[in-house]
Amino acid sequence: MRHATLREHPRHARPSRNGGGRPGQKTHEHRPRGAVRPPKRRDLRPMKLLKENLGGVVVLTLKGEFDSFVTNAFGNEIAKVQADGTHRIVLNMRLVKFVNSTALGSMIKARKACRAEGGDLVVSQASSAVKEAMESLGLDRLFTIHDDDETALAALDDSDTVELEQGAESTVMIIVPEETRPTVARLARLDADGMECRIAGKPKSQLTHGRAVSLKFRLQLYRKDYFELGARIEASAETDGQTVLTLRFLDVSATDAADIERFVADMNELRRAARESR
Numbered sequence: 001m002r003h004a005t006l007r008e009h010p011r012h013a014r015p016s017r018n019g020g021g022r023p024g025q026k027t028h029e030h031r032p033r034g035a036v037r038p039p040k041r042r043d044l045r046p047m048k049l050l051k052e053n054l055g056g057v058v059v060l061t062l063k064g065e066f067d068s069f070v071t072n073a074f075g076n077e078i079a080k081v082q083a084d085g086t087h088r089i090v091l092n093m094r095l096v097k098f099v100n101s102t103a104l105g106s107m108i109k110a111r112k113a114c115r116a117e118g119g120d121l122v123v124s125q126a127s128s129a130v131k132e133a134m135e136s137l138g139l140d141r142l143f144t145i146h147d148d149d150e151t152a153l154a155a156l157d158d159s160d161t162v163e164l165e166q167g168a169e170s171t172v173m174i175i176v177p178e179e180t181r182p183t184v185a186r187l188a189r190l191d192a193d194g195m196e197c198r199i200a201g202k203p204k205s206q207l208t209h210g211r212a213v214s215l216k217f218r219l220q221l222y223r224k225d226y227f228e229l230g231a232r233i234e235a236s237a238e239t240d241g242q243t244v245l246t247l248r249f250l251d252v253s254a255t256d257a258a259d260i261e262r263f264v265a266d267m268n269e270l271r272r273a274a275r276e277s278r
Contacts, residue, residue, distance in 0.1 A: 046070065047096075049077060054184045056200050057088045057153055059124075063095035071106040078110040087119025090152040094125035099133045111143065124152040150216060153184055154226075172197045174207065174245075175214040183207065185245065187217060192261045194231065194248040203243055209233055215247065222263050227256055 047064035058081050066074070081089060091107065093099075111121040122144045126134065134140045146152035154171050172195070173182035185197035195215075199207075207213070211233045218226045230250040237244050252260075 047074075049074075051077070051081070052181060053086065054153065054181060056086060057090065057156055057184055058086050059090045059092055059149055059153075059181070061092040061095065065098040066093075066096050066103040067098060067100045068102040071103055074103070074106050075109065078113065082113060082117065087114045087117040088156040089114055089119070089121045090124050090146075090149060090156070091121065092124045092149060092152075093130045094127055096127050096130050099130050101133075101137065104133060104137060104139060108139075108142070120156055122146060122152050122155055124149050150182060153182070154216075154218060170217055170219060173216040174199075175216065176207070176211070177214075182216070188244075190219075190260065191264055192257060194234070194246065196244065196246050199243040199245065201241065201243070202238065207233055207236055207243070207245060209236060212250070213247070219259075219263055222266075223259055227260075229256065 047062060047066055047070045049063070050061040052059045052061075060077065060081075078089070089110070107121070107123075114121045123130075123134075124146045125148060126145050131140070131145070134143065134145070144152075144155060146155060150173055153173065156171075170187045172185045172187050174185055174197075175182045183199060183203050185199045187195055187197050189196040213231055213233065215229045215231050216226050218224075229252055231247040232250055233245055234248050235244075235246040
């Protein structure tokens with residue numbers, strides 16, 4: 001987790017038009033009679049940014065005023081994320097008090113850069129100021145805006161198939177009670193009693209044997225709403241740069257258990273039919 005402050009670059013002071021005066025002497029700018037004094041620039045606080053890498057998806061939480069003075073710094077942060085090999089980004093904008101068209105343009109540019117690399121950029125928890133600005137420009141039809149980070153993370157799952165054994169796994173959110181963010185994993189195997197999932201690298205959370213966790217996942221093309229189940233970690237192992245977890249379900253409702261059993265049966269039937277057609 002990293003905090004950053006996006007600041008405006010300081011501007012060089014301009015010499016006074018009247019050439020200044022003697023040291024200590026106050027100088028005045030001459031204006032034509034009736035001229036209106038230009039409004040003072042509002043005192044802008046630098047926008048702050050919190051960056052979290054959640055298993056191949058980066059969540060950027062923005063706080064403050066997102067305007068022309070910080071768009072270059074914002075673009076640099078996006079470039080750093082992509083240089084590290086991550087092209088799936090969630091912008092959490094619940095703490096953004098102001099956003100202008102230039103800042104929205106930098107978001108469009110960042111989204112285009114992510115999609116060019118096979119990723120995407122989505123918005124989570126947009127504040128009322130952000131929603132109003134995006135809707136006024138029609139950007140709510142370009143960007144996907146999610147109610148929370150969990151659904152945004154799940155939406156960035158680029159899987160479009162339920163053939164789990166062939167690498168097109170669904171996203172699983174592993175929620176540890178004392179952690180503020182879920183760990184993102186990929187579902188690799190599923191049966192009526194539990195699942196096996198893989199996490200890129202070594203997770204920050206203490207996902208060890210016997211640990212009780214909560215799971216949130218969706219079986220795409222099968223059921224629209226999410227499964228939210230309790231589970232216990234049966235095994236944890238590191239292999240090929242990944243952490244493999246075996247989890248056993250706890251307190252599964254009759255409806256969820258029936259849906260999982262039906263899904264497993266349907267997938268096995270599809271695989272048998274595919275083998276027979278070869």
